[in-house]
Amino acid sequence: MEKAILVGVKLNNEKIPLEESLAELEQLARTSGAEAVTVITQNRERPDRKYFIGQGKAEELASLCAVNKPDLVIIDHEVSSTQIRNLEDFIGVKVIDRTELILDIFAQHAHTREGTLQVELAQSEFQLTRLSGHGVSLSRLGGGIGTRGPGETKLEMDRRRIRKKISQLKTELEAVAKSRHLLREKRRSSRIRVGAIVGYTNAGKSTLLNAMAKAQVLVEDKLFATLDPVTKRTYLPGGQVILLTDTVGFIQKLPHQLIDAFKATLEEVNEADFLLHVVDSSSPYMEDQIEAVYKVLEELGAIAKPIVTVFNKMDLKELPKKYLKQYSPAVFISAATREGLDDLSIVLSKLPAPPA
16 A cells, blocks of 8 residues: 555635545545555645645655655645646655546546546546646747747647547547437336436445345445446335436545546436435535535536435434435435335335326
């Protein structure tokens, strides 16, 4: 396991508490295979133009690197390529940002052809933004005397290569989207209701699908353990049949590259008749996580769909009943122990039928 120093920066315009974001970063690091050896934090009005974290904090980080000898430094923000390069030169250790860390996790956990294509697309779009940030010294984009030469050729070749790859990946993913559309049309003609299981990553979505549909989806106590959507049939009281689709988990500060790349998967959310929003009731940041999920659902244009809120992990922590009223329709369950699943089935059986 690699050793990492985590760097948390709270900017003035941010609502997410620094300790919450850092706790999540530590989980992300552990999921990717890195162990946090120490953490440093800083409050800033805005990012430092040169190092993102400012000269004094960069010097403190360099001292910590000399003592702890980490393999890498992870900054809990999206950081420009120039700032990363400046910081690496100053501290002598590899630096990655939050987006690159999440992309690495996605690359590890994509198993199907579709998942691999989506991760490749996100990585390629990320590389393109990094390439664009190399500055005048490398890009030579100014034109005229003193700006021509091999620098322009190399950078433009790299850009063309990546753009060509992005175009090919999008074409392949469009074919996947068409295939999914045909499957959805077939389901719709059968008048079977389809629900998409959404929620914060590691809230227990796959465990719920396994419990309700006797599925065998991978379940791990890690963020983004499953990336590829799985659809399974389940039976409700009175013999009703529904289909449930497990989707990729959401997270605070979810990089836009991932939302764009995973559109084919996230279409399952848009096309569903209803949403099962699985909430980790044991998390100290439960309400912030609910907000983060709503924010992504808004971005997807799916917030107006019927939503059943499923407060999971009640075996770990009980919640006051006010949450049932606040997020109605809602149920308390434990997917791990199967407690409350009958209540959930009854709520689902009372949802309106999809339009003809």
